[in-house]
Amino acid sequence: MTIGRFNIELLEAFVAVAEAGNVTHAGSRLNRTQPCVSTQLRRLEERVGKPLIERSARTMNLTPAGRILYQHATEILRSHEEARLRLSAPELTGTVHVGLPEWYATGQLQSIFCNFVRIHPNVKLEMTVADSATLHEMLSNNEINLAIALVSSTKQMPVEIFEEPLHWAVGDNCPLTDPLPLIMFPEPCPFREISFGSLARAGRQWYERITTTSVAAAQVAVLSGAGLCCLPSGAILEGFKILKEQDGFPKLPATQLAIYTQSTTQSPIVDYLEEHLNDLLQNAIAPRSALAGKMQPDLRVV
Structure with missing residues (x-):
């Protein structure tokens, strides 16, 4: 059997359903209607020639073919997003020093920073992992440029706050x-x-x-x-x-996190990275990929 070429939008719909656990939540994540996501999922199954998701009255589960496609689809979408960012990103040169809480120093957020330096090969990334009090102090002393830290009552309230259970x-x-x-x-x-x-x-x-x-x-x-x-x-x-x-x-x-930057000097690198991280944290909405079993940060914007 010959399988046709994959369409990015169809793969996006499939991965969103796998990670959200149902079509309605997947549609919200993609800003698409529920019928649109259902149609895209059906078209992808027709192209593959096999069912990808087993549906019952109350549950949805990936089929063996669905699990195989999910592994490849996430890599395809990651590569697609990286290419899109590299083509649209400004030319950045210099050093940026970021701070992270220890529980965020691995996993998805860590990979975001690795992708950032791949997209911007002329940027040197320095990373400090510490508790939030230390990160706030380092920011005040202009020892780091940007930090993701717990909201501090002694600092000006950030525009966007991310709640984490x-x-x-x-x-x-x-x-x-x-x-x-x-x-x-x-x-x-x-x-x-x-x-x-x-x-x-x-x-x-x-x-x-x-x-x-x-x-x-x-x-x-x-x-x-x-x-x-x-x-x-x-x-x-x-x-x-x-x-x-x-x-x-x-x-x-819930605890509250925010992105903080230096009190004095700012640079195009910091501005771009801050915007990039805000987009990431706003989209990190699923605590667990319901069908595929993948862990993600559980964050809500307030």
Whole structure:
């Protein structure tokens, strides 16, 4: 059987459905109507000659052919977007120093920075991974050009704020009776006040079992069953159990992130990267690819 050439818009519709879990959400993500996405998905299946998604009254699942196509389609779309950006991007030359929270230093956001330097081969990228308090201080001292950091009450309120849910994360074999063993980050981490306040209002008792400055160390401690930890969506790993209200744990408020730039000098590189990151964070809407199982940041713009 000969399969026809793939159309980018059809692949976009297929990947959006795979990652959103249904046609309606995929349409919102692509700014297309639900009938349009359904038609594009059907046309792609006709071109492939095989069903890509199994549909029932309540569920949608990728078929074996769908899983194969999803792997290739994401690469095709990534390459297509990179080519589009390289052709439309301004010529940039120089050095840019960015700061990231540790839980954002890997995965999708890290790949965005790698793509940025590929698109702009004359730009040198320097990256600092630190807690938000340190990043704000470095920005004030003009030691870094741009940072994605937790919103600070001492700074001017950013125009755009991205909300990221917080979760109670625990591994296997961790005792969930009072007093609860907590894995915490030291002051001035805002997750401490959020955790203590939420547990106090729920009438739970706790003790601080492990305190660490490292998100990676906290993740290892959670997986080992040493305690439970308040973590943002971007730090949730496979193997974590998320505790909810039905488990006896209070719902946590969302934390707020924003893109901050230097208080003084600005450059075309920083301006372009700031705009690029704003677009990225606005589009990072799916916490999990519902059909394909791919993790993404869970962010909402407010």
